[in-house]
Amino acid sequence: MIFRAKTDKALDKLEDPRQTLDYSYQRQLELLQKVRRGVADVATSRKRIELQANQLNTQADKLTNQAQKALEVGREDLAREALTRRSGIQQQLSDLQVQHAQLQGEEEKLTRASQRLQAKVDAFRTKKETIKATYSAAEAQTRINEAFSGISEEMGDVGLAIQRAEDKTAQMQARAGAIDELLASGALDDPTGTAKDDITLELEQLASTSDVESELARMKSALGAGPSAAPQAIEGQQAPSQAPQPPTQAQPPSLDAQSPQEFQAPPSQGQEAPPAQPQGDLR
Amino acid sequence: MIVRILNEGQWRLSDDAVRALNSFDDAVEQAVASADQDQLTKALHTLLDRIRTTGTRVPDEELADSDLILPAADSTLEEVEQLLSESEEGLIPGVGAS
Numbered sequence: 001m002i003f004r005a006k007t008d009k010a011l012d013k014l015e016d017p018r019q020t021l022d023y024s025y026q027r028q029l030e031l032l033q034k035v036r037r038g039v040a041d042v043a044t045s046r047k048r049i050e051l052q053a054n055q056l057n058t059q060a061d062k063l064t065n066q067a068q069k070a071l072e073v074g075r076e077d078l079a080r081e082a083l084t085r086r087s088g089i090q091q092q093l094s095d096l097q098v099q100h101a102q103l104q105g106e107e108e109k110l111t112r113a114s115q116r117l118q119a120k121v122d123a124f125r126t127k128k129e130t131i132k133a134t135y136s137a138a139e140a141q142t143r144i145n146e147a148f149s150g151i152s153e154e155m156g157d158v159g160l161a162i163q164r165a166e167d168k169t170a171q172m173q174a175r176a177g178a179i180d181e182l183l184a185s186g187a188l189d190d191p192t193g194t195a196k197d198d199i200t201l202e203l204e205q206l207a208s209t210s211d212v213e214s215e216l217a218r219m220k221s222a223l224g225a226g227p228s229a230a231p232q233a234i235e236g237q238q239a240p241s242q243a244p245q246p247p248t249q250a251q252p253p254s255l256d257a258q259s260p261q262e263f264q265a266p267p268s269q270g271q272e273a274p275p276a277q278p279q280g281d282l283r
Numbered sequence: 284m285i286v287r288i289l290n291e292g293q294w295r296l297s298d299d300a301v302r303a304l305n306s307f308d309d310a311v312e313q314a315v316a317s318a319d320q321d322q323l324t325k326a327l328h329t330l331l332d333r334i335r336t337t338g339t340r341v342p343d344e345e346l347a348d349s350d351l352i353l354p355a356a357d358s359t360l361e362e363v364e365q366l367l368s369e370s371e372e373g374l375i376p377g378v379g380a381s
Contacts, residue, residue: 109290116292119343127346150346153287157352161290 021128021144024151028121031155035114038162042110045169046103048176053096060089066199073206082199092179099172106165113161120154285341287349288331289358294338301351301375307333308375315367320360327356327363351375 063086070078127147134140284301287293296304307330314323331353341347354363 112292113290116343120346123344123346146348147346149348153349153352157287157289164290 021131024148025121025125025128028117028124028151028155031158032114032117032121035110035117035158035162038165039107039110039114042103042107042165042169045172045176046100046107049096049100049103049172052176052179053093053100056089056093056096060086060093063089063199066203069203070199073203073210075202075206078199078202085199096179099175102168103172106168110161110165113158117154117158120151124151284351285347285349286334286338286351286353288334288353288355290355291331292343293341293347293349294334295341296334296338300337303337304330304333304375311363312367315360315363318360323360323363324357327354327358331356 063082067079067082067086070076070082124147127143131140131143131147134143284296284298285293286296286301307326310326311323311330314320314326334353352366354366
């Protein structure tokens with residue numbers, strides 16, 4: 001036969017168990033409190049894992065987007081890299097999902113245990129009052145022993161459940177902490193593709209290179225008529241077609257072309273005054 | 284007879300029902316002897332299922348001492364070994380258990 005709660009042995013030594021009823025009830029309430037704290041701790045750990053899973057999910061999505069973008073600009077190697085990293089993230093995620101399920105299991109068990117203990121503690125309180133009203137000491141003794149052994153067994157069980165939950169939670173918190181540290185230090189950021197990882201950088205470079213190229217192409221086509229013809233063209237018939245082309249600084253001189261002084265005058269444009277001077281010269 | 288499943292609560296079983304559990308108890312002991320966690324989990328599940336189906340739940344508000352205490356279904360080998368080491372008859376006393 002399996003072990004029995006051993007606490008009742010201690011009761012035999014007590015001279016008047018009736019005196020210990022209230023004390024024991026207090027202890028039971030304390031344990032109940034501890035069980036509730038245990039449930040709360042497990043819930044906290046579970047929420048933390050949910051948070052981490054969300055972060056990892058975001059990163060996985062980001063890598064998918066990156067792979068998409070990389071493919072759009074014809075960089076299959078980059079896309080491959082992004083997808084490889086995403087599969088690493090997904091492995092982390094499935095690990096977290098397993099942990100999450102375990103914690104949820106612990107949480108449910110502890111919740112049920114705490115309900116059971118609550119019911120037993122309530123029963124004990126009722127019994128305690130009845131016992132106190134018992135006239136015969138011998139009868140009281142018997143009832144006390146019954147009540148004690150009944151509740152101490154439940155307390156032993158719930159104590160074990162708490163112990164297990166605490167052990168598991170501690171392990172998971174350590175692992176969750178390790179992931180947090182990785183996220184914070186950027187060690188994970190790099191492989192997972194948050195803000196400034198190399199895939200993003202390369203994609204940004206590709207994007208800015210193509211911007212520069214298209215800008216150059218636009219400028220070249222604008223200048224197609226020849227350098228000397230350009231100012232006239234801007235002010236002349238071709239003005240509408242040129243409108244989207246000039247970078248912002250080129251725009252004001254063309255608008256205020258008739259009078260360079262007027263252009264320099266407005267205080268709001270004061271900061272652009274120095275560059276405006278050479279532009280005036282060009283004209 | 285009242286049986287406690289750790290982490291779950293208590294069940295009330297007839298003596299016949301308890302005797303019928305002995306063969307399941309052997310399976311648990313064998314799994315522990317061969318240090319086979321999968322086998323142990325399976326054997327415990329079978330044993331505990333049997334108790335849940337043949338027994339009736341003891342209400343939470345009833346203060347009763349258990350005659351038997353059994354490990355939880357997800358117990359590890361070490362936990363069950365420890366429980367068994369405190370017993371000489373397997374988890375369930377009676378014929379059939381070594």
